[in-house]
Structure formats: C-alpha cells, structure tokens
Amino acid sequence: MVYIMKMSRFSEFLKQKMEDKKINNKGLSILLAKHSQSGRFSPSTVGAWLDDEYPPKPENLMMLAVIFETDAINLFNMVYGLPLPDSEDSQLPPEIRDIVDELKNADVRVLRLIRDQIRMVLRPHIERMMAELGDKKSNGSKSESDSGDRQSPKIGSGI
Numbered sequence: 001m002v003y004i005m006k007m008s009r010f011s012e013f014l015k016q017k018m019e020d021k022k023i024n025n026k027g028l029s030i031l032l033a034k035h036s037q038s039g040r041f042s043p044s045t046v047g048a049w050l051d052d053e054y055p056p057k058p059e060n061l062m063m064l065a066v067i068f069e070t071d072a073i074n075l076f077n078m079v080y081g082l083p084l085p086d087s088e089d090s091q092l093p094p095e096i097r098d099i100v101d102e103l104k105n106a107d108v109r110v111l112r113l114i115r116d117q118i119r120m121v122l123r124p125h126i127e128r129m130m131a132e133l134g135d136k137k138s139n140g141s142k143s144e145s146d147s148g149d150r151q152s153p154k155i156g157s158g159i
Contacts, residue, residue: 010078035063
C-alpha cells in the first residue's frame with residue numbers, strides 16, 4: 001500500500017515538543033519506555049523519527065499523544081496520509097477502492113460527515129488504548145515532571 005508521507009511535519013512537531021519539555025532523544029526514550037510494554041525504548045529510534053528515516057508505529061504515536069498531551073488523531077494524520085488509490089502498486093481492497101472512487105467528487109460537507117462518523121466508531125477504541133497507556137503510566141514510577149493532574153489527550157478535535 002502506498003501512503004502519502006508527512007514525516008517532515010511530524011519531525012518538526014516532535015522537535016518542538018521535545019524542546020518545550022527540555023528533553024533530548026534519551027529523555028524521550030525514557031518517557032516512552034515507561035509507557036511501553038517492554039519497558040525499553042531506544043534513543044536511536046527517536047533519532048530516526050527526527051531524521052525522517054521511518055515513521056513511528058501506531059502504538060508509539062499513541063504513547064507520544066499521552067506524553068505530549070496532544071490529539072492522537074492529529075498525530076496519525078501528521079505521519080500517515082490517505083492511501084493513493086490510483087497508484088499502480090496500491091493494494092487497497094476492492095471494497096475500499098470503490099468507496100474512495102465514490103468519494104472523489106463528494107462535497108466537503110459530506111466528507112466531514114463521514115469523517116465524524118468514523119471518529120465516533122473509533123473513539124471508544126482509541127480512548128480504551130489511551131486509558132490503558134494511562135493506567136500503565138500510573139502504575140509505573142513517576143518523574144518529577146509527572147503532575148498526576150493531566151487531562152487525557154483530546155481525541156479527534158482537528159482533522
């Protein structure tokens with residue numbers, strides 16, 4: 001499947017958030033390790049994201065949303081675009097390809113309605129994942145920067 005990559009925008013976002021928190025690659029990898037199932041995370045992986053070598057996996061984007069208190073859906077949009085249905089090597093299932101073809105000339109209001117419906121379907125799953133990450137964080141050791149009064153990241157507020 002071919003994706004429109006938007007990594008430069010993500011890496012700039014990540015650099016800014018790291019500067020705001022005054023952390024380097026190692027500092028972010030420590031925060032990510034606290035949220036990961038393995039309890040380990042490599043600073044070189046963070047470096048690869050910053051250098052646009054490869055995108056974060058979806059579960060890492062979810063952890064970043066928690067760490068930076070940001071909208072998880074916006075992070076996904078920053079990294080991954082829509083599949084390109086006209087690409088010769090596109091591997092979209094025929095059903096999805098048909099839907100994309102039907103929507104090519106759709107009014108923007110219709111597209112927004114569809115987007116909102118998709119969010120409503122996905123929201124419980126994303127919120128459950130976010131809660132699981134938050135539970136894992138609260139069960140682990142907290143750093144001085146963890147205030148405990150953080151709100152969960154907004155889900156789907158700005159596509």
